Amino acid sequence: MPAPGPAEPPRHVLLAGAADADRAPRVVDARRSGALGREMLYRVIGTVAQGPDLARVLPSIVDLLTDATACHACFVYLRDGDRLTMRAASAIHAAAVGRLSMGIDEGLCGWVVRHDQPAYIRDHALADPRTKAFPELQEERFQSMVAVPLRGRAGTVIGVISLNTEAPGEFGPEVLEFLEHVASLVAGAIENARTYERERDRVDGLQRLAALVQQIASVGDRAALLTSAVDGARELLGARRSRLSLVGPDGVQGVAARSGDRPPADGAAVDDDAGEPGTLAVRVTAGDIALGVLAVERDAPFGRDEAWMLETVAGQLAVALRTVELIERLTEENLVRDLLDAIAEGRGEALADRARAVRIDPDRPHVVVVLAALEPTGWGGAARAADRLRHELPGALCDAGPERIRALLPVVGGTAEGLARIDARLDGLGREERLAVGRSSLQPGLAAGPASLAEAASAARVARALAPEGGARAWDGLGAYRYLAGVGGEAQPDARHARAVSLLWEYDAERGTQLVGTLERYLADRSVVPTARALRIHANTLRQRLDRVETLTSLDLDDEDLLSLELAIKLHRLRAADRAAA
Known part of the structure; x- marks a missing residue:
């Protein structure tokens, strides 16, 4: 080997595509003489064309380069974020594949990535400040190193190919030039393979998603459904843990099911809407009804495809939950119907068994409620009204029939405040859903309530007459109507x-006057001033209306049986409402 001349270039050289043609390598292997030409590139092309399987293509490329360059070792590193991981190596270092990784701020390969330039170290490789020794590679034996970037179609560096020789062997500059040509071919193959892998993973994910959706759809038991959802979501997305939070009967959302390892030791729960890397949460909704949240957690962030898959799982889960709820509700309604029938028939011996079947205390205070539609065309929103009743008054047990809803409502503590709260919710529900709603008197227990169903039905009948736009009335607030509604409207005082x-009613209907309402209010107060104040009219206006009543009917309000007249008005109102609903 000739000694270097006085103008010898530095021992550590960075080449950016130009060859150091002034200096020959110290060792020339016969296998390299003419081996790095067109024929070898054809062999590389043939290897790349084997298919999109990186696990087969990259080792073949490594073997080809190892043989063509007579190097000690050839390595292929692929980039994942800020790290390079060895994906292929010569047989002598095959054990390091998939295990050895480095940051892009480490070693000669990291330098190549950061600068997007090839690197060529002719000799004394470990003396170059850009290199870093990895004990598992026995790099103290390396003499010469060449590393070139693998550039993707977008121009970004996606990996590095490096070659190493043992002392005293050295690479010549033709190796660098050849390796750059090889890198352009291999980079394309890598991107194609990654695209293939992504699509293959996507198809596999869709197949697993379809299987999970089918499994969720086939489960009819609530507990099994929740377990399938959280286990399936965790396995589908490779998560460490998953959880399902559902809105309970009291309107409060709580964790219904978990899967995977336990949450952090500090107990910090992940926010349902958190958008941090490694956490993915989607809402479980049925139409505009929020049922809960399905969430998964893992170390790596989630992609848009994975978010879509979790949303698909949540959508199918919502359908399955509503189906299970429907089955449970039908079962519950049958049990509630049996319970209400037992109450109405006074079958005390059956009450305890019926109460246990619907999981209530037979000795708790309660009221019975009846809800009926105002329109004579029939019942159109029974399911929606029952859902709202259960939502607004937790603990409500409903029996939705073809013409009405019967419900049993617990009264917390049996207090007046509890009743007032129930009445306000029932009145609002009646107005919004256009329902006549009646409530029974407070019952201390189920056995004490045979008459409560009749009370609620009578109160609903009065509500239909007094609140034609919808509303609620309580039995213990009906006044004189209690004596009329309970007898089926057959009484005729006079x-x-x-x-x-009847004459006044027809007169008001024809002329748009308010004589009946004015007379009814006067009969309730029996005094001009409070009646005028309640009707917000002048006292003289009230007197004029009463005079008009006497003129039309030949009544003398000073001498009439005013109680009989008041009952006649209320009875006429009840019958008119019954006729309108028929």
């Missing part, structure tokens, strides 16, 4: 008063 009321 025929003369009935005819007078």
Whole structure:
């Protein structure tokens, strides 16, 4: 080997595509003489064309380069974020494949990535400040190193190919030039293979998603459904843990099921809407009804495809939950119907068994409620009204029939405040859903309530008459109507008063006057001033209306049986509402 001349270039050289043609390698292997030409590139192309399987292509490329360059070792590193991981190596270092990784701020390969330039160290490789020794590679034996970037189609560096020789062997500059040509071919193969792998993983994910969706759809038991959802979501997305939070009967959301390892020791729960890397949460909704949240956690962030898959699982879960709820509700409604029938028939011996079947205490205070549609065309929103009743008054047990809903409502503590709260919710529900709602008196227990169903039905009948736009009435607030509604409307206090009321009713309907309402209010107060104040009219206006009543009906309000007249008005109102609903 000739000694170097006085103008010898530095021992550590960075080449960016130019060859150091002034200096020959110290050792020339016969296998390299003419081996790095067109024929070898054809062999590389043939290897790359084997298919998109990197596990087969990269080792073949490594073997080809090892043989063509007579190097000690050839390595292929692929980039994943800020790290390079060895994906292929010469047989002598095959054990390091998949295990050895480095940051892009480490070693000669990291330098190549950061600068997007090839690197060529002719000799004394470990003396170069850009190199880093990895004990598992026995790099103290390396003499010469060449590393070139693998550039993707977008121009970004996706990996590095490096060659190493043992002392005293050295690479010549033709190796660098050849390796750059090889890198361009291999980079394309890598991107194609990664695209293939992504699509293959996507197809595999879709197949697993389809299997999970089918499994969820086939489960009919609530507990098994929740377990399938959290286990399946965790396995589908390779998560460490998953959880499902559901809105309970009290409107409060809580964890219904978990899967995977335990949450952090500090107990810090992940926010349902967290968008941090490694956490993915989607809402479980049925139409516009929020049922809960399905969430998964892992170390790596989630992609858009994975978010879509979790949303698909959540959508199928919502359908399955509603199906299970429907089955449970039908079962519950049958049990509730049996319970209400037992109450109505006074079958005390059956109450305890029926109460246990629907999981309630037979000795708790309660009221019975009846809800009926105002329109004579029939019942159109029973399911929606029952859902709202259960949502707004947790613990409500509903029996939704073809013409009405019967419900049993617990009264917390049996207090007046509890009743007032129930009445306000029922009145609002009646107005919004256009329902006539009646509530029974407070019952101390189920055995004490045979008459409570009749009370609730009668109160609903009065509500239909007094609140034609929808609303609620309580049995213990009906006043004189309690004596009329309970007898089915068959009472007739006085025929003369009935005819007078009918005449006034027709007069108001024809002329848009308010004589019946004015008279009814006056009969309740029996005084001009409080009646005028309640009607927000002048006292003289009230007197004029009462005079008009006497003129039309020949009644004398100073001498009439005013109680009989008041009952005639209320009875006429009840019958008019019944006729309108028929």
